Amino acid sequence: MGMKTDEKLIVKGKRVDGRKPDEIREIEMEVGVIPNANGSAKVRFGNTIAIAGVYGPRELFPKHRQEADRAIVQCRYNMAPFSVDERKRPGPSRRSMEISKVTRLALEPVLFLEDYPEMVVDVYIEILQADGSTRVTGINAASLALADAGVPMKDLVVALSGGKVDDTLVIDLSGKEDNYGEADIPIVFLPRKKEITLLQMDGQLTPEEIKNILKNVLKAGETVYKKQKEALEKKYSK
């Protein structure tokens, strides 16, 4: 965002990677990739790859952080040093800490945390390859990992980004569109009741445009939801 480029991001209605404005990238999802975790998943949106592992519900230490009537969720979003073109300095940064927190807030409403008092559910998200929309890819992976771990859930969580590039409303932004576009909005929602648990925005949009993006994302989210369901069923149909 904010960066300038002379390159046209949309030429004759096609985006830099040849997609239509309302087309999502190729999606690949796999469940049960980490044998040591209670649940795990790998999700790929085009060139963005995220892997998520869920541990627990397990006992939480230090003890003073335990909640007597419910479990808490701990979330970590981390980008691998090799995930971007220029090496990312390893370790938490201001950005990754913020994303960890919003991821936790996006996931918490779907979990039946009151079933596991004094426990913790740990969600670790690693970005192996980053090409835009990493937080939504990570949340999709976390949703699958939580379901795989057998943590009771109200619904699966579907995440998808929308935005504006070269005055055109698009969905599922790639790295280039994210950097040079006018705005991007990561959206996380619960597919059954269409409740939104995460909505952030970077850039400038009119209220009208936001409404349209929201509509497009909720519609395209159905595809992502279907993919999630397929991935979960596939683990047990081998």
Add this chain to the structure above:
Amino acid sequence: MMTEMRKIVVPGEVLGDVKEKNSGYGTFSEDGKIISKFLGIPKDSSGYLSVVPLSGVYTPRRQDKVIGFVISVEKVGWVVDINSPWTSFLSLSEAVDEFVDLKRTDLRRFYDVGDVIYAQVSDVRGSDVQLSMKTPITRKLRGGVTVKITPSKVPRLIGKEGSMINTIKEKTKTIIRVGQNGVVWISGEKINKAIKAVKLIEEKSHIVGLTDEITKLLSD
């Protein structure tokens, strides 16, 4: 090989209407609909819709028979790991019938760290889980090996009226104890074969016609 699959539901999938059915284990109701909580196999028995999860941790419930590992000896009892996020406590009065003079007796005489016990969950209050050894069936398990499986798959391992577990016991000449918490204790002659069978059930619990496959494996 049989590969017919049971239907699998995902969390948030609508199973039925509150007006027609009741919401059972693994489900919740919202806006008049019964919805699955887990990734699992849906079941419809006597008007109750329930979901058997395919994974997850063990949640202790009263009356459950579990296999636990003694992890520490306290002043008036033992702390027992029951393969659950919560540890449980076996108090002296629930474990030993005779009078014990605490001043003179070392509790390790009864159960020591590392012992495997088959016990009953006598009480669950929030995160406080109590065990009991008062039921006749409970005892200390000597020798043998333990295998852990997903707790929700225990009913499948046992089978209808114990059909599955009895087949394994007979064919491998072993003694098997299954805890509700997913710990399986095996002792006897062909232990390796029994372990193989248990692991196969764990892996393929969602496939129809599993009993035949197990019988085949065991008769080889």
